[in-house]
Amino acid sequence: MSIAEDSIPGFTRGHRLQQDRVRDVWLIQAPEKAFIADPVAAAILRLVDGKRSLGTIIDLLAETYQAPRDRIAADVKTLVASLAEQKILSP
C-alpha cells in the first residue's frame, strides 16, 4: 500500500480531472460517472500530470499551503493509494 515518493502518478485512460464551471466544482470523469473531488483532493490531483513524482507533488503542496511536509505526505499518499486501488490513477 505504501507508495514510493519517486513514483509518478498519472490518470489511467478513461479517467481525468476537470473543472465544472457550471456547478463550480472539480470532478473526476470516469466511465458512466463523474465524482466530485473535494477541495483537498482537487488541489492534489491538479498537480498529477503523469510527469511529476509523488515527492515533487508533496513538496509543492507543502510550500503552497505552508504546512508540515509529513502531514501533506500522509494525505497525498492516502489519496493516491485509494485512487490507485480504484484504478483511477496508476501509481
Added chain:
Amino acid sequence: MTRFPPPMSLLAELTHRCPLACPYCSNPLSLDRRQSELETQDWVRILEEAAALGVLQVHFSGGEPMARADLPALVHHASSLNLYTNLITSGVLITQATLAALDEAGLDHIQLSFQDVTETGAERIGGLRGAQERKLAAARLIRARGLPLTLNFVIHRENADRVAQMLDLAHELGAGRVEIAHTQYYGWGLKNRDLLMPSAAQLDAATDAVVKARARFGNSLAIDYVTPDYHADQPKPCMGGWGQRFLNVTPSGKVLPCHAAETIPDVTFPNVMEHALGEIWQDSALFNLFRGTAWMPEPCQSCALKEIDWGGCRCQALALTGDARATDPVCARSDRHEVVVAAAEAGHDGDFAYRRFTGTGRNETG
C-alpha cells in the same frame, strides 16, 4: 438564471439504422428513417448547447452510431468541448481503420454489446451471420489500442443460463467493466416481453453467477448488475428522476427525459430544430410533466421514499396500467402491483418479433 439543476449526461441517438435486429431493443417501434436524421451541423450545435448547459458526459448511441460517417467528427467536437465521450456500439462496424479514427478523435470509452456468449445464441437474437466473430475481433482491437472497454450483455430467458460464461468472457477480453443488464421492457422489448421474461429460478441463478464472479475477479473486473424490474417490489429511480439528470436526443431531434418517453400521450415532444436545449430542459411541458414530486398521486405523495425512487418509471406505469401518472406498479404499495406479478410469471418460449423498420422486411444499414 438556472431554475432546475442542469443535466449531467446526454444520450445522443445518432441514427436508428442498425445491422442487427435484437427483439429486446429498447428503441421505439416506430423507427426514424435516414431521411429524417439530423445533419452533422445540428449535432455540433446540440453538443455545444449541452456543454454550455452543464452536461458532463455524452453517450453516442442509436441504432448503430457507427453507421453515421460523421461519428469521428462529432466525437472530436465533443472532446474539444471537454465532454467525456462514450460510444455505445454493437461493434460489428469496428475495423482497424474505423477504430483508429475514433481513437484519434479523442474517444474516452467504449461500451460494446454482446447478444450472448455462443454464436447460435447471438445470431438468434441479432440476426446477423458472423456478428459474434466481428464483436470478438472488435474487443481485441479496442484493448490493443488501450481504450477502456465495458462489455454489455442484455439478459433474457434464452441467455440467462450463461451469465457465468459472459463474465468469464469479459475478463478474458480485458474489459475493465461489464454490465449484466436484465432486459427492460420498452419498445421492442415490451412487444416481446413474455418471450424474454426469465423464470424466477433463472433469475436466482443469474444473480448467483454475478455474486460468484465478484468473488472470483475482485478488483480486476467491475460488474454492474442491473436487476430486473418485474421481479421487484420497489421501483428503481428511473433516470435519476424525470428531468433531473438526463437528456435524450433522438435521430430526428426530439428531446426526451428518457429513451422510452415517446410513448407518453397528449404532450408535444420538443425538437432541437425549434428550441434551444436549455429552453427545453427548463421550460418545456414535457420536461416539467413529472419533474419533482408535485404531480404524484397517492400512495407516492405521502410516501417517505418519494425522493428516493421518484415514484418509479412513467413509461412502465403507462405500459402496465394505461396511466402514465399512476404509481409504478412494480411498487408493492401500488393497487395494480398484481399486473407485474402476473407478467413476471408469464414467460414462455416462442418466435420473436424482430426489430425492423415498418413496411420493410429488413433492416436498413448503409
